Amino acid sequence: MSSVKDTMGIWSKNPDGNRCAMCGGKNHMGETTYSVDLGESVIVVRNVPARICEVCGEEWIEDGTARELENVVETARKSGSQVEIVAFTR
Numbered sequence: 001m002s003s004v005k006d007t008m009g010i011w012s013k014n015p016d017g018n019r020c021a022m023c024g025g026k027n028h029m030g031e032t033t034y035s036v037d038l039g040e041s042v043i044v045v046r047n048v049p050a051r052i053c054e055v056c057g058e059e060w061i062e063d064g065t066a067r068e069l070e071n072v073v074e075t076a077r078k079s080g081s082q083v084e085i086v087a088f089t090r
């Protein structure tokens with residue numbers, strides 16, 4: 001069960017995870033900022049590991065990272081703040 005939605009379109013889109021789903025370009029590991037509006041609160045997670053396309057700049061998050069990100073968002077949501085900004089930690 002997950003309440004986290006891929007509002008930014010940066011969930012992992014390609015099964016092999018190595019090629020950009022948009023242009024097929026190579027990618028390198030970097031970091032991105034993920035934000036999600038849950039209605040009662042907005043969660044911003046910084047320093048999220050992401051693959052970044054070297055050609056078009058498309059960013060996506062690997063499945064394993066996405067699952068960890070869901071936990072981070074769920075924890076932040078329980079804080080009750082309207083806006084919660086957290087750093088991604090494993």
Ligand SMILES: [Zn+2]
Nearest residue numbers: 020023053056
């Ligand atoms: Zn690309």
